[in-house]
Amino acid sequence: MRVRAARADELPALLAIFRAAVRTTAAGDYSAEQIDAWSPPHWPSAQCEAWIERVRALHPFVAELDGVLAGYADLQDDGLIDHFYVSPxxxxxxVGAALMAQLLACARERGLHALRSHVSRTAQPFFARFGFEVVAQRRPLVRGVEVPNAEMRLSLGAGERA
Structure with a gap:
């Protein structure tokens, strides 16, 4: 497995990973209405382009397995993990463990004191395995539908930042 910075020409593939992860992996933890709000079944091309531009600005990492993009994640300068998705x-x-290892290594390089993310019900056990703790339950509205998640935080000790 190889983890590296995403290339601009790969961003449409990241959209496909996002959509598959939401519509397949998360479907066991959310209602059909919530899944459709989070990732509508049909996106107009303008919406796809807007999503791609937003993710481009995140400068994500990709995990490549056997020459195929298998997942992606980002780490912002303030410690926010905005996107973290693995293809079903x-x-x-x-794949997720490799991406998280990359994010943790970057956090140490940047001298960050903590990481945080708004984590789906589906991904909360995964984040917890890496030491993230729930600090708040959230109920954001997405396209008018409540799609619950949790704010999770990982404090990085002095030894981890060194």
């Missing part, structure tokens, strides 16, 4: 085709194959 590559679930439970170490």
């Amino acid at each position: 085709d590559f679930a439970r194959r170490g």
Whole structure:
């Protein structure tokens, strides 16, 4: 497995990973209405382009397995992990762990004291395995539909920042 910075030409593939992760992986933890709000079944091309431009600004990392993009994640300068998605085709194959290792290494390089993310019900056990703790339950509205998640935080000790 290889984790590296995403290239601009790969951003449409990241949209496909996002959509598959939401519509397939998260479907067991959210209602059909919530899934459709989070990732509508049909996106107009303008909406796809807006999503791609937003993710481009995040400067995500990708995990590549056997030459195929298997997942992606980002780490912002303030410690926010905005996107963290793994293709359901590559679930439970170490993709998420490889991406998290990359983010933690970057956090140490940047001297960050903590990481935080708004984590879906589906991903909360994964984040907890890396030491993230729930600090607040959230109920954001997405396209007028409540799609609950949790704000999770990981404090990085002095030894981890060194």
